[in-house]
Amino acid sequence: MSGPLAGVKVLDFAWALVGSVTTKILADAGADVVKVETSTRPCLTRIDVQVKASSPKSFDDKPWYAHLNTSKRSLRLDMKHPEHRRVLDPLIDWADLVVENFSPGTMDKLGLGYAALKARRPDIVMVSGSVYGQTGPMSRMWGIDGTGAALSGRLLLTGWPDRPPVTPGAVPYGDVVLPYLMAGAAAAALEQCRRTGEGCWIDASMYEACVQQMAPALTAAQQGRPLTRCGNRDASVLHQGVYPCAGDDRWIAITTFDGADWNSLTALIGGDWPSPDAVAAMDAAALDALDERLGAWTRDYADAELAARLQAAGIAAGAVNDIEQTIGDPQLTARGALADIDHAVLGRFGHQRTPMTLSRTPLVTRRAPSLGEHSAEISQTIAGLSPDEIAARQVDGMYT
Amino acid sequence: MSAPQLLAGLGVLDLSDRLGAPVADMLENFGATRTRVDGAPTAEQLAAADFLVESFPPATAAELGLTPERTVAANARLIHVSVTPFGPEAPYRDWRGGELVASALSGALRTVGYEDRAPVKEALDACIFHAGCAAFSGAMLAHYERGVSGLGQHVDVSVHEVAFSRNTNNILTWQFDRRKLERSGYKLRYGIAAVRCIWELSDGYCFHTLMSGRLGAPANAALSAWMDEVGARNPLRGVDWMAYNRSTLPAETRADWEDAIDAFFRTRSKAEVRERNAALGLNATVAQDADDILADPHLRARGFWRELALEDGTPVQAPAYFVSEGSAA
Numbered sequence: 001m002s003g004p005l006a007g008v009k010v011l012d013f014a015w016a017l018v019g020s021v022t023t024k025i026l027a028d029a030g031a032d033v034v035k036v037e038t039s040t041r042p043c044l045t046r047i048d049v050q051v052k053a054s055s056p057k058s059f060d061d062k063p064w065y066a067h068l069n070t071s072k073r074s075l076r077l078d079m080k081h082p083e084h085r086r087v088l089d090p091l092i093d094w095a096d097l098v099v100e101n102f103s104p105g106t107m108d109k110l111g112l113g114y115a116a117l118k119a120r121r122p123d124i125v126m127v128s129g130s131v132y133g134q135t136g137p138m139s140r141m142w143g144i145d146g147t148g149a150a151l152s153g154r155l156l157l158t159g160w161p162d163r164p165p166v167t168p169g170a171v172p173y174g175d176v177v178l179p180y181l182m183a184g185a186a187a188a189a190l191e192q193c194r195r196t197g198e199g200c201w202i203d204a205s206m207y208e209a210c211v212q213q214m215a216p217a218l219t220a221a222q223q224g225r226p227l228t229r230c231g232n233r234d235a236s237v238l239h240q241g242v243y244p245c246a247g248d249d250r251w252i253a254i255t256t257f258d259g260a261d262w263n264s265l266t267a268l269i270g271g272d273w274p275s276p277d278a279v280a281a282m283d284a285a286a287l288d289a290l291d292e293r294l295g296a297w298t299r300d301y302a303d304a305e306l307a308a309r310l311q312a313a314g315i316a317a318g319a320v321n322d323i324e325q326t327i328g329d330p331q332l333t334a335r336g337a338l339a340d341i342d343h344a345v346l347g348r349f350g351h352q353r354t355p356m357t358l359s360r361t362p363l364v365t366r367r368a369p370s371l372g373e374h375s376a377e378i379s380q381t382i383a384g385l386s387p388d389e390i391a392a393r394q395v396d397g398m399y400t
Numbered sequence: 401m402s403a404p405q406l407l408a409g410l411g412v413l414d415l416s417d418r419l420g421a422p423v424a425d426m427l428e429n430f431g432a433t434r435t436r437v438d439g440a441p442t443a444e445q446l447a448a449a450d451f452l453v454e455s456f457p458p459a460t461a462a463e464l465g466l467t468p469e470r471t472v473a474a475n476a477r478l479i480h481v482s483v484t485p486f487g488p489e490a491p492y493r494d495w496r497g498g499e500l501v502a503s504a505l506s507g508a509l510r511t512v513g514y515e516d517r518a519p520v521k522e523a524l525d526a527c528i529f530h531a532g533c534a535a536f537s538g539a540m541l542a543h544y545e546r547g548v549s550g551l552g553q554h555v556d557v558s559v560h561e562v563a564f565s566r567n568t569n570n571i572l573t574w575q576f577d578r579r580k581l582e583r584s585g586y587k588l589r590y591g592i593a594a595v596r597c598i599w600e601l602s603d604g605y606c607f608h609t610l611m612s613g614r615l616g617a618p619a620n621a622a623l624s625a626w627m628d629e630v631g632a633r634n635p636l637r638g639v640d641w642m643a644y645n646r647s648t649l650p651a652e653t654r655a656d657w658e659d660a661i662d663a664f665f666r667t668r669s670k671a672e673v674r675e676r677n678a679a680l681g682l683n684a685t686v687a688q689d690a691d692d693i694l695a696d697p698h699l700r701a702r703g704f705w706r707e708l709a710l711e712d713g714t715p716v717q718a719p720a721y722f723v724s725e726g727s728a729a
Binding site: 007025029049050051064126136137138142144146147150151153154155160166172176180181188189192201202204208212214215216217218220221226227234236249251252253315318319324325331332334335349350355359361 | 401510554572
């Protein structure tokens with residue numbers, strides 16, 4: 001395998017998004033990721049039926065799983081089977097890194113907590129992802145993506161001043177942001193271990209990562225200027241908004257960072273407009289009126305054409321793309337955001353790559369595994385079980 | 401708890417603006433020494449650096465002699481991290497954008513807001529922060545690889561593409577069923593169902609959904625028990641939660657349940673929801689404001705805060721780490 005983590009071995013106990021995306025990053029980066037899975041508590045993305053091509057009867061026909069588990073191997077293993085440690089212990093000896101996203105305390109109950117792993121392997125690196133973190137009075141509470149949004153203040157500050165807050169991203173946030181911190185910390189810890197032989201344990205909390213994103217709101221509150229919901233406005237730019245365009249539910253986003261941008265925009269529109277200083281001094285009602293006037297101009301134009309015209313004039317603008325437009329977006333295509341890969345059950349379709357380009361050791365996206373696709377191979381080559389024993393365990397249910 | 405000091409002894413040249421600030425913050429938090437530079441660094445600075453972070457438009461990088469080809473030629477061990485709105489490829493390489501415009505073009509913006517109004521951005525710099533996390537990840541992958549090979553490289557992250565990566569559910573429903581998941585106010589869309597998730601309290605808001613199956617059953621039953629305890633109208637009473645499926649519940653049943661839950665939550669306070677959630681595991685979470693977060697005993701117990709002085713000398717509490725180092729004890 002190629003990629004920046006070529007040669008790195010990862011034992012992956014993830015069953016939810018946070019862990020699965022973390023190990024997707026590592027696997028796309030060339031690490032050999034063995035995902036330990038079970039049919040009694042399968043990865044969430046193996047069971048949720050979202051499209052017609054998927055059925056509740058199969059674990060292998062979910063495109064959600066396919067996108068988020070690229071480049072991994074799958075070991076199907078019943079963690080309650082009396083002999084399961086015959087396979088798991090050699091994997092612990094094999095691995096450089098263990099990744100998990102159970103509720104804190106669960107790995108300890110399985111005999112796989114950091115203390116137990118460290119006793120066996122002093123140089124092991126472990127990365128744990130959870131909502132609240134591994135310690136503290138709330139650590140045993142569980143939650144989902146929206147929990148992190150509510151805890152961190154993201155939820156309360158997303159939306160319009162005159163209405164209740166809205167779901168901050170119908171697409172997940174904490175669930176997909178935290179994995180980059182986890183994967184990054186893992187790689188840094190692996191590098192330290194390579195130099196010093198010392199392992200470590202990384203405790204990653206979705207709540208805390210989301211609070212980091214909201215840190216400016218905390219500072220503002222402590223300065224006596226608490227932030228409130230403000231629609232599409234942003235105090236750090238001169239002016240911006242989202243405006244209607246021709247067609248049904250079509251919109252354009254326009255940001256004028258400073259007075260020069262504002263002058264370019266108003267020159268392009270034509271007519272008399274307030275000066276940048278006047279815009280900077282406007283209260284909310286005056287800004288609403290200004291936005292109304294801008295919207296009266298944008299509504300006659302097609303979203304993408306107007307955005308291109310504004311960009312040609314040096315103004316930051318973009319169509320508020322829906323998913324069809326986004327998948328067809330020429331820039332995302334140029335970056336290879338979706339990699340066409342053959343899937344064992346679903347056929348060929350564009351899989352999301354890990355969104356980064358490394359110039360010398362690029363990441364590579366390979367297809368996700370079927371449940372237990374590599375159980376026998378891993379049992380034989382890593383755990384050293386004989387073909388006869390593997391056959392016997394297949395009969396007695398260890399690989400379920 | 402504290403940040404793992406895994407980059408102690410390494411140096412970061414920070415040439416970035418708002419787009420590159422999060423990744424520079426992260427490298428510093430992991431122990432690296434950050435040197436801020438306006439414009440182009442000196443040859444000595446470039447030769448001594450372990451990481452360089454910038455967010456120049458490609459044309460500006462070329463003018464300053466700071467293209468990745470040049471910097472990595474000047475220092476073969478350098479990891480050059482670029483966080484830009486769209487990346488160096490055509491056709492958008494010279495397009496301008498920030499949080500709002502990158503979010504718009506990525507498809508993420510369209511999924512937030514009420515159906516009867518324009519799409520609305522997430523709070524603060526959500527997409528830029530996400531891109532910063534991705535850039536940190538890329539920098540650390542390159543850092544590991546440098547340890548093996550002795551060579552640095554360029555790490556290129558686009559806010560636009562990182563924001564697009566959040567759309568997984570939307571991508572696959574379009575790829576397979578030609579359906580689009582559109583914004584739905586304070587609801588969450590799961591396949592064909594739109595499930596309410598934000599509720600008004602007597603003094604704020606909370607996040608709560610009835611989750612399906614084994615994950616949701618105890619929490620759903622706990623909410624029902626609390627509604628009974630205060631004598632609220634309760635159509636949730638007696639529901640077999642292991643059989644409940646959020647995707648297939650009839651719409652009229654969901655509407656009736658949501659009416660009752662709405663009426664109930666309006667009579668509860670943030671303090672009550674917090675206390676009952678901790679005691680019963682409701683999976684209901686108060687939508688916290690800054691004061692709630694700063695006062696949270698959980699974050700205090702974890703040592704999440706450090707004191708910082710603002711430019712005017714005012715002391716403020718700020719987050720101490722992005723991730724922390726656990727202890728085997």
